[in-house]
Amino acid sequence: xxxxxxxxxxxxxxxxxxxxxxxxxxxxxxxxxxxxxxxxxxxxxxxxxxxxxxxxxxxxxxxxxxxxxxxxxxxxxxxxxxxxxxxxxxxxxxxxxxxxxxxxxxxxxxxxxxxxxxxxxxxxxxxxxxxxxxxxxxxxxxxxxxxxxxxxxxxxxxxxxxxxxxxxxxxxxxxxxxxxxxxxxxxxxxxxxxxxxxxxxxxxxxxxxxxxxxxxxxxxxxxxxxxxxxxxxxxxxxxxxxxxxxxxxxxxxxxxxxxxxxxxxxxxxxxxxxxxxxxxxxxxxxxxxxxxxxxxxxxxxxxxxxxxxxxxxxxxxxxxxxxxxxxxxxxxxxxxxxxxxxxxxxxxxxxxxxxxxxxxxxxxxxxxxxxxxxxxxxxxxxxxxxxxxxxxxxxxxxxxxxxxxxxxxxxxxxxxxxxxxxxxxxxxx
Amino acid sequence: xxxxxxxxxxxxxxxxxxxxxxxxxxxxxxxxxxxxxxxxxxxxxxxxxxxxxxxxxxxxxxxxxxxxxxxxxxxxxxxxxxxxxxxxxxxxxxxxxxxxxxxxxxxxxxxxxxxxxxxxxxxxxxxxxxxxxxxxxxxxxxxxxxxxxxxxxxxxxxxxxxxxxxxxxxxxxxxxxxx
Numbered sequence: 001x002x003x004x005x006x007x008x009x010x011x012x013x014x015x016x017x018x019x020x021x022x023x024x025x026x027x028x029x030x031x032x033x034x035x036x037x038x039x040x041x042x043x044x045x046x047x048x049x050x051x052x053x054x055x056x057x058x059x060x061x062x063x064x065x066x067x068x069x070x071x072x073x074x075x076x077x078x079x080x081x082x083x084x085x086x087x088x089x090x091x092x093x094x095x096x097x098x099x100x101x102x103x104x105x106x107x108x109x110x111x112x113x114x115x116x117x118x119x120x121x122x123x124x125x126x127x128x129x130x131x132x133x134x135x136x137x138x139x140x141x142x143x144x145x146x147x148x149x150x151x152x153x154x155x156x157x158x159x160x161x162x163x164x165x166x167x168x169x170x171x172x173x174x175x176x177x178x179x180x181x182x183x184x185x186x187x188x189x190x191x192x193x194x195x196x197x198x199x200x201x202x203x204x205x206x207x208x209x210x211x212x213x214x215x216x217x218x219x220x221x222x223x224x225x226x227x228x229x230x231x232x233x234x235x236x237x238x239x240x241x242x243x244x245x246x247x248x249x250x251x252x253x254x255x256x257x258x259x260x261x262x263x264x265x266x267x268x269x270x271x272x273x274x275x276x277x278x279x280x281x282x283x284x285x286x287x288x289x290x291x292x293x294x295x296x297x298x299x300x301x302x303x304x305x306x307x308x309x310x311x312x313x314x315x316x317x318x319x320x321x322x323x324x325x326x327x328x329x330x331x332x333x334x335x336x337x338x339x340x341x342x343x344x345x346x347x348x349x350x351x352x353x354x355x356x357x358x359x360x361x362x363x364x365x366x367x368x369x370x371x372x373x374x375x376x377x378x379x380x381x382x383x384x385x386x387x388x389x390x391x392x393x394x395x396x397x398x399x400x401x402x403x404x405x406x407x408x409x410x411x412x413x414x415x416x417x418x419x420x421x422x423x424x425x426x427x428x429x
Numbered sequence: 430x431x432x433x434x435x436x437x438x439x440x441x442x443x444x445x446x447x448x449x450x451x452x453x454x455x456x457x458x459x460x461x462x463x464x465x466x467x468x469x470x471x472x473x474x475x476x477x478x479x480x481x482x483x484x485x486x487x488x489x490x491x492x493x494x495x496x497x498x499x500x501x502x503x504x505x506x507x508x509x510x511x512x513x514x515x516x517x518x519x520x521x522x523x524x525x526x527x528x529x530x531x532x533x534x535x536x537x538x539x540x541x542x543x544x545x546x547x548x549x550x551x552x553x554x555x556x557x558x559x560x561x562x563x564x565x566x567x568x569x570x571x572x573x574x575x576x577x578x579x580x581x582x583x584x585x586x587x588x589x590x591x592x593x594x595x596x597x598x599x600x601x602x603x604x605x606x607x608x
Contacts, residue, residue, distance in 0.1 A: 173589045199586035246551040266555045287555040334549040
């Protein structure tokens, strides 16, 4: 039995006690053909009523990742709740490679979830654990277990216990309502961070997952704010003449890259968050915007139209030199690097629309990975396996997500209004 | 940049020369699809160009004849796809605003730049600013004090019309005079 994980869960739940809800639902749009067959057997509850279907949450998480193809429940002849009850032959016959079994029981201050991950062909238990979850923390417990299973099978750290920030918008022209939300990565437990009749855009998580930087027009002009998501405390950090946009945290959380047009054309600047001192990074007569840091903090990528149309460039912070990274097509913008720094995710104008694409920085090869059009704002999961982005379904803005290899995808529509500007949090645990 | 020789006054000719000069870094680029009809051929003056989509129902020429004491009624002008140049049918609108601002030195106006919704948000923020700056330069050449003019780009954040048709795009590519 491993250490309990109640501490961080409780912390999260206190921080994000919900005020206004704008939960997103999930629709799987494409499953990967390389997904590993797994069965997550409904967890037994000893006849007690449990408010969340923990096994279903785990199964949905694993399926969305594109790495797993969970077995339908009605195909399960047998429903063991612990490893010693498993008859491996039955599951082998169903071509299941891995099996998850478990039980949920009431505990003094909430629930205890026991789970085991079994390797069907090896006929052995891979991991097993007992997890404590507070009365309202069953979903968090299920996400934690999903993370453990994901890592045990794939070797990649799970990112199911992370959060997303996003902006909702309703109305048009002068009569609009905007709101900034944070929610669990699966769209549940949404909490409003800010609402305004003026535009809100470009939310960015600090590397410690505690703060959001964003652009708000609440003073009828754009300004950059930094807000503590837990306490709500916030500060205006940039309100120069012209554009104050596209904030991006450095990996150490001490600096914010941003776009300012105070001297005429939009250029990239870096602000020291503590002192508010500004350093100008680019100085061209073209548009330079949408900065993002390389994971090692040594360079910034950004969008520039210095060659005529928007393309992605990389600025080396020690040499001061910029090099162009994208050459495929005449519109490549809003780049974000994978956590290993080897892949660039961006918005590429293709023959069918504006789509999310991945460019391998080693070979320079660019591949479109989304099946939607009118895509915007790609944001990479902290483990690099998924990219969340904004797209359109009919005339509504929805969030979409696609696996980094493009094989699996899902959508997160909202019940009302447009959803846009998703930002995937760093690891929070 | 293809400006036709519509200059009615020396001032306008000067404005155009300045704007043409300043635009040498390239026009606004809304992210339109390759191969879609360009607004300067397809939509152009037909739909959004008349000024009527702003809801005022007053066309540019009448706006140009208003008394100096009143804010001109046409307060939205539209742009072609991929352009930040002032379309000839809106020159009289700008001249009317310039006359009003010159005669009313205490008047202030915010030039709100907008794009259509194609392409990325922060890049469109920059494109909307280019359009509003193009209007600002025109007014300054007309003798309006820079202190009366403020530029705010909204990019694609406040669409006038929703939808992905070229009509909607044309009505979203605009600069609004907000007094």
